[in-house]
Amino acid sequence: MLLQFSLILLGILLRVATYHFDLTSIYNQKFEYVTPFTSFDNLIEAVHLMSHGTSPYGGSHFHLPPIYLWLFRWVDQDSYSKWGLRIIFILIDLICSLLIFLIIKQTLLQQKNKRLKQKFERILPVAISSIYFLNPFTIVSCLVYCMGNFTRLYILLSIYFAMNANLVLSTFVLALAAYTEVTPALLIIPIILCCVKQRSQLFKAKLHFTKSTQIPSKKKNKNEEKQKQKQKQKEKEKEKEKEKREKNQTKQQQQKTKQKKSKIYLQWFFGLFLFFFWWGILLILSQLMFNSNFTNIKTLTKDPNFLQNFFSNNHYFTFLKHTYYFLLNITDLTPNIGLYWYLLTETFVVFRQFLVFTLQFINVVGLIPFTLRFHSYPLFLLAIITSSITILKAYPTLADFPFLFCLLVMQPKLLEKTRYRTFFIRGFQVVIGLLSPFYKIWIQDGTGNANYLFGISLSFSFAEILVLMEVIRSAMIVITNEKDKKKEKNSKPYYISTPNKKLNSKKDK
Template sequence: MDGKCYKLLLIGGAVRLYFSSTSLPSLIGHRVEFATPLNSFKRIQEGVFLLQQGVDPYRGDLVHETPLLLKAISSILIHYAEWLPFLYILLDLCTAALLYSMSRTFVAQKLQQQRQERKDYAKDTEELQYSANDKYIIPELVLVAYLFNPLTILSCVALTSTVLSNLLLAMFLYTMIRRQLFISVALLAFETVRSLYPVVLIAPLLLLFARRSVSLGIGICLLFATCCLAVAGANYFVMNSWNFLDGTLGFIFYFRDLQPNIGLFWYFFTEMFEHFRTMFLITFQLNATVLYLVPLSIKLRKEPLLLATVLVSLTAVFRAYPSLGDVGFYLALLPLWRRCWKFMAHGFVVFTFFLITLSMMGALWHLWIYAGSANANFYFGATLAFCTGQIFLITDLLFAHVKREFCLYNGQKIMIDGEEARILLE
């Protein structure tokens, strides 16, 4: 990392430290857009207290963090609570640094790949190809997109465990792009046991390491399953009980807490008849995990990192308990696909969706909960529009990638009967 990047990291840390010293943490820590039953700092505090009192924190329905992390944070929370904001800021800066390093490696690999394929490219496609300057521009854009995104800043200030999830995902992407198989599988297993949905990221690993070897793919799946069992076993030895499985993975899958959030689950499960719950539960969970996995893996089989980006984005939209911190993480990955931006047609629409819906959420929540002049439909309407904006963004990125790949080999100007044709995806 050069001096400019270190300065950006220092500024990003200073911004987080400044907001941590204000009244903002207590306000954001109670906002349902950032704090969910899974990542809330208040629930972690409750779990640590119960653990210190010798009470199983998973007997009730308040604590949903894994025993390993509760045990790790308990001594810090009890003896050095005033240093906790510094720890979260440090973890967030580590995430940004890992994303920066991963981006540099990714661009270097793309440049090497281009040198081998350039002879097949059309003549008028220079602006679609990665250039030497992208080794510096793209990583800096990724760094800035993570460090100075209000969603990631506020998520860190609120001391949500999304900070740790983002760190683990960044470490996974970094080790994956560096082709460190065992470490990436172990990291993925740890995060899967915590929050279930990262299990879909086994697909990019298989495409990267075992695209031409079925036996190697089976071996990676067995290694992943072994690591998951090892992590679960380590959590068992902390608690001497398997109750944590129902309190973490079971809680996520069965969606027991109907507290509103920025996702789609809570409203449907609040309004539906109870005898339809199992059908909708399976449908929603399939939509959040395996529904898009096979078609996307086939289409993006040559781009494992793009597949990982899209899967992280989709799970941030469709998971049971999403937060704005999850959204901020995948937004930081978009500069990796800077050469696709030319073909992204809905940038203004997506920006407008994000700006308006994020502004409306706070106002509609106040009208619903405090003023009593609105109801759940108002707030859900804003969150539904926000999810729609995210889907526009993800599909726009996918279409842009397909158009870029087509134009690289066929040229940007295609003439039919002497007239320039338009490229449309149907």
């Protein structure tokens, strides 16, 4: 606890020191951390436009949903509001690190392997949470007021509630993440899987507890049951009764399995319904705020022409064009760490929509094989899907990289047979170090061209894909080994008698 507390203090002091020396003006123009979607300056401009009565979506700068305008309408140039913002973003990073600590600790407690528990129970949660909290990329994202920190917080909260088998809160927080960005909606499948698995484990634990309390009553009746079984075996007439009982037991077991399947289907239906219900409520609230110009929603609801204003043609969910359509269609092609800006500038206009559709559809197609293979490991499946989403994101940042690392390391037993660890670490160091110099050579100095930045961003995304492939390979090896061990335990021993007889005959001779 002392080590964890000291690391938390160190992370807070580092963030306060960066704010004190006012390094936001240096890093606020860095393309590695600021994108058209995560920029806080664009949000301040939209709040300023809203205060003067003009639409915040009039230009092409602001692309967040309307609730964030209502949350940050108090932001001014005063020192109090600045320190309030800084405290909010420091708290977001702190909560994220604590959630990572709690999730990893819970996964280690659920593991049956004692060797892994003894190794990683004390070291791993503190190490990974400190890697996230003390990482320079997360510190710079906190310094720049990156709006992507909110989506990371929502994803981690949904995982934590899913690990505690709370389906309502996990779907609500995931709906908040899907409200800010569309792509986290794909995480609903692993979240529901995690909730179902945790509930089944809790049910098994309750059954085990009830059986353990009823042990002494069973011990008394053991001798009587043995005597009855002996009598039944001797008498041929009672064998028929046994067969009938066995048939009844099989029928009862089949009914129980059907009931379990029906309960699982109900949980799936209920989880999907809750997710889309929360998402719809958030969209309706944002529509109300957009119609009322973010002032008073109560006065708007008391108006007798409320439904006419809500479903008017002029203001019928027009913010969706500037938020979700902007993310999916990738209209802004400013240079960033991703690959879409270069590919879409080089392609012909005729093939642009086809390329955008294929690039966005890759994540949806990848859900099917991943869920079929890793459905018994929902937390690992969630890490794979989030990593594929971030790699193929239209506007990625460097702050997504430590978040992905923490998600992939949450289950250490699936990472026992990973290779080339030092190679990947050195490769990422070189690639990240060359991002800003190549951008400066092209944009500021004018001595290079776009291929410099595209080449280094391509190598960065290629390194991320290699890491993901290596992690999946090691997980598949570990899972197949576990299945083979289970088969060996369940299989009966097979003895061969003839070779032993031959050996004995030779010895006798």
